[in-house]
Amino acid sequence: MLLRRVVITGMGVVSPFGRGIETLMGGLLTGKSGVVLVPELAEIVGMRTRVAALVTGVDPKEIPRKFRRSMSNMSVFATLACQDAAAMAGVSEAEFGSGRLGVSIGSTIGSPQTMQEFFRDFSIDNSLERMKSTLFFHIMNHSCASNVAQALGVTGRILAPAAACSTSCHAVGYAAEMIGIGKQELMLCGGADEFHPLTSGTFDIMNAASTAFNDSPGRTPRPFDRDRDGIVCGEGSGILLLESLESAERRGAAILAEITGFATNSDPGSIANPNASCIADCMRQALDDAQVRPGEVDYVNAHATATEQGDIAECEAISRIFGNSTPVSSLKGHLGHAMAASGTLEMAACIEMLRQGVLIPTLNLENIDPRCANVQHVQGVPRRPVATVIKNNFALGGVNSSIILRRYPQ
């Protein structure tokens, strides 16, 4: 349980639909797919997947060169999303330098693109003589968090969680706890990742990447669907501006939603395969943290990446706690899997679902896998009051995480 109430007063997103929460919601509500054919993938020996969800509509040169020189794409995405979140929250430049505002932003790894460029050049003649001075700032694990802080002039705490697909859920959860215990008043938090063939290849070699829809990218991924065939990797950034309720009220900020619970646990049973009992434990702990009963939850935003093992285990866990009457959907069908960014991209959409009183169904879910039929899948685009949402993320490495979001005012 958080010792102080923590609310969300700003959101910023960079997604395959473009920049901004309105663009994201427009795409989600109209059933748009961000997945496209990536011809370069066909040139990689052994790569069977040819599709990805790539960011569009972003101009890195909006960021001055002085700050951009130390950024790879993931930091560009995070910085633009942070600028938008801060603007929405009405946070002033003076607040960035007050020490009351911190940053909690993670990525799966440092920039794989920069690492590739370095090692390609290095391997020519084992030489460092062509290495640029800013290379390290692209590949260090806290690249996004530090680059955001540099670009915005943040003087508070820096946190850079890394837990693959659970990264941004962790970033938000730990930021909420930091505010909850009074160490910071505001936190820019979330995740960012940039697409690289290494990511798709990682899933492809595990037979977990989508390969059957290369000729029709918009039909994959297919979470919970009988014909799903795996993950489609994506990229982007989702950022939330978290704030103590007292700070938001003092500033007169518009409050978008409240974070009431967070939990994360480790599944030591397998570094790759999810376990329904561990997932259920994680969700139960988050509900306990929020002091919410399962029956009070109006919607489950599933992690569901369209892998057989992940979808089935998550449905089993959800059904154990919520039965088959609480609506469930996954946004991976629209956005692909943006890895470290997926949690907060989807969380931003959840906050809008709370605010607008609408639920977004799973794109490409046409025939429910009988093994995923034990939960209530969102049908159509139902408009109804939504007060409490649980958001799940589960990561390779056996890292589960769940967050409880509440409408504000309740």
Place this chain on the structure above:
Amino acid sequence: MTDQEIIKQINSSLAEEFEFALGDMTPETTLFEDMGLDSLDVVDLVIVLETAFGMKIREEEAIRQIRTLGDIHSFVINKKRQMESA
């Protein structure tokens, strides 16, 4: 290469690397005040010049005295001439 060709190559390489307008680059342009470069940029400036002209200048003492674009022009022209006569 003529001196003018060397100067043109230097200016275009630095303009591309540091996103500087060619029209604003004169021999009097200072690297730190006018171009806004800092110590990290100077490291990259050396790499840009080494790559553009195929020479090693990182350990040259004279590099540390460079303050203006004109200083770079003179330094590279002299270095090129030394290489040609060696």
